[in-house]
Amino acid sequence: MGKAILFSAPSGCGKTTIIKELMQYFDCFDFSISATSRKPRGEEVNGKDYYFLSHEEFLQRVKNDEFLEWEEVYQGTCYGTLKSEIDRIWNEGKVIVFDVDVNGGKNIKRYCGDDALSIFVMPPSLQVLEQRLRSRGTDSEEAIVKRLARSAEELAQAPAFDRTIVNDDLQHAVEATRNVIERVLTA
Numbered sequence: 001m002g003k004a005i006l007f008s009a010p011s012g013c014g015k016t017t018i019i020k021e022l023m024q025y026f027d028c029f030d031f032s033i034s035a036t037s038r039k040p041r042g043e044e045v046n047g048k049d050y051y052f053l054s055h056e057e058f059l060q061r062v063k064n065d066e067f068l069e070w071e072e073v074y075q076g077t078c079y080g081t082l083k084s085e086i087d088r089i090w091n092e093g094k095v096i097v098f099d100v101d102v103n104g105g106k107n108i109k110r111y112c113g114d115d116a117l118s119i120f121v122m123p124p125s126l127q128v129l130e131q132r133l134r135s136r137g138t139d140s141e142e143a144i145v146k147r148l149a150r151s152a153e154e155l156a157q158a159p160a161f162d163r164t165i166v167n168d169d170l171q172h173a174v175e176a177t178r179n180v181i182e183r184v185l186t187a
Contacts, residue, residue, distance in 0.1 A: 002090035004112045005029070005181060006098045006161075008105030009121035010151035012133040014167040018121060019099055021174040026181070030094035032085045034104075035061070035070075037078040041138045051082065069100075069107035074146060081108065095185070102154040105161065117184045119177060120161035124168040126151065 009015040023029055035051040037058040046052045053061070058078045062070055070080025079101060089096045098108055102120075109118045123129035129151060133144050158164050163180050167173040 001112065001115050002094070002096065003185070004096040004098060004108065004116040006100060006105045006108050006112075006116055006118040007121060008100055008102045008118065008154075008161065009167075010102075010123070010129065010154045011147045012129050012136070012151075013121045013123045014132070014170060014173065015121040016099055017170060018165075018167065018174055018177055019097060021170075022178060022181070023097065025178060026095070026185075028095050028185075029097045030089045030092065032081060032089060032096050032098045034098075034100065035067075035078075035080050035082055037076065068111060069104050071101065071103050073101060073150075079104065102157050106157070109161075117163070117181065118161040119180065120158045120164045121173070122155065122158060122164055122166045123151075124166060126155075128168075 007015045007019055019031070023031060033047065033051055035053055035058065037053055037055040040046070040049070040052055044050065055076055055078065058080070061067060066082055066084070067080040068083050068086060070078055072078045081098065081100065081104065086096060098105070100108065105118055109116050123132070126148070130148055133139060133147055139147065165173050165177050
């Protein structure tokens with residue numbers, strides 16, 4: 001089994017942006033592309049941002065035991081980590097970087113144990129999180145309300161992760177995260 005870095009956070013906390021910054025710094029990283037049954041948003045590309053599957057195809061892959069972890073996050077919208085992604089990255093000798101929801105992060109941490117560092121990215125406040133979700137301009141009002149309701153539940157799970165990073169300033173959050181990862185990778 002190889003090493004893994006897990007990033008979890010409520011939607012809109014900046015974990016994906018932090019990961020993109022770190023991917024430029026650590027050449028040993030490779031990003032685990034999650035699968036989802038939702039439609040692409042904006043400029044998202046299949047096979048780069050997500051593996052976009054129909055709901056039926058997603059559930060068939062679940063039945064075929066092709067996922068390490070998966071969850072129906074919202075009615076009809078599933079997310080998960082394909083076992084083939086983990087095999088691909090570890091076979092290349094790389095460190096897997098996961099961008100997953102809170103439950104996915106906890107499940108992957110259980111699977112990887114001490115070979116994984118789990119990082120929870122926190123917003124400075126729920127008000128700031130709401131502003132970030134609205135400013136993205138990618139979600140309907142209904143989706144924003146759902147995300148905010150789910151965020152409160154997810155924030156309560158932060159203590160289950162190895163480290164918590166508050167993203168109140170992007171560069172500070174990236175630097176703090178980089179320092180944590182460097183200490184773990186060189187230990």
